[in-house]
Amino acid sequence: MDEPRYDEATKTYTTGHSYDGIEELNTPLPRWWLWSLYATIVWAVIYSIAYPAWPLVSTATAGFLGYSTRAEVAAEIARVEEANSELNTQLAAIELTTLKDNETLHQFAVSAGASVFANNCSQCHGSGAAGAVGYPNLLDDDWLWGGDIEAIALTVRHGIRNEQDEDARYSEMPAFGEQLEKDEIAALVAYVQSLSGLDHDTALIEQGAELFADNCTACHGDEGMGDRDQGAPNLTDSVWLYGSSDEVLTETIANSRFGVMPPWSPRLSDAQVNAVAAYVHQKGGGE
Template structure:
């Protein structure tokens, strides 16, 4: 048995433990601390009974009060939807081209569209919509299919070169590696570089101009200005989706490119499609 002794100096009983002749006092806990402990235990039990607390196999205890964070969030969403119900109705009933003329409605559409963009589009186009290699920059005025409000809405709704929407925008660049020889490809690449840069081989570019006229001008135009009706990019404006160096251009001509954008018509609400179209149009590149 542990031998409890009374400390001669303090008069407090010791725990009976001794380490190198040093004994520990058995000082009692303060009453306020004990009562605080008891109250927190009582409070914890009451909370567990009243509110959701203990995880179970397929859920958690619901609590006697039936309180739910999901229900609270749902109520907040419903309240927000009711508050903006008229704006949503107006957004659905307004012609997209006329939307900027209604300042309040346009402001709401852009704010809502920004949230939709960050949740669904920023993964490819970037949080600031500046794009990346293979993903268009939405801040400039270089559009493959048109930058008017209606054009943007159509692209958002149906997507590009996907297999889910029969109305998706679609264009196909041939892989000229199976059509042209390496010398012709090198020549046409040099010609393409000459359209937007002063650093090129003039003799090779002149040869490439003939190859371009015979194989590329039908889509890109005689001067390389592009054709939005078929999604053919302007290759004379020094704006490149996959890179402008000779290696990147050679790969583009040889193997072609085939970027895909999903259709959002079946994924987003109609109001969200219109809102995100307005947001993209407002970024600076809308026409």
């Protein structure tokens, strides 16, 4: 590295660096740029003191102005709740079967219910309520516990097969793998498939019908059309919660299914429960 020298041509000192005979000039930064940099530094220091900025273990520095985006959001939520308080009071107390008679309240319920559904229900039933394997499609007419608006509200409020709510919908299918042989389960699979017109092993139908009568009719009925009071599925339609292949039905019969839905009443108000019931009911599958 050479000693810096004064370059007469540019009236600027060099840095002492030379590359293939080309010297590097020590050209100072423009004053306006430097002052802009200093201003941003000063602004950053003032901002970090005045507003929340520096992360700590479980929180962050609050800033001497006490500003909080969370408090701002909470205040906005409180403002909206206050504005809708009268409608929510009406919605919590209304007889759901008469909700559609009040057009304004029904529109409010559906709109509010969409938000409740997106925040609490879409994780299982999907953003469009079409469900998934093991999670019911709420757009069709196949309802294990009933699809009128009051039945939907009851299901939302108390849930299904949970241990938190004494009024939860409850039913339990036995694991027939503990009672029946593999060939008997195969015969039951074939018979159940025949009830809904699916491809099946016709040679097993007679045996399957006898086994169905002995083991399944108490819940699913003589014709296999199910029983909503027990949450027993209709086996004669094309709607299958877990699937209708040989493998899936064998698994279902041998080991049973036990889907659980939490009770939403501890987390949702009566108005929110009624709102999401109204939203689900009007999606197309409600009865």
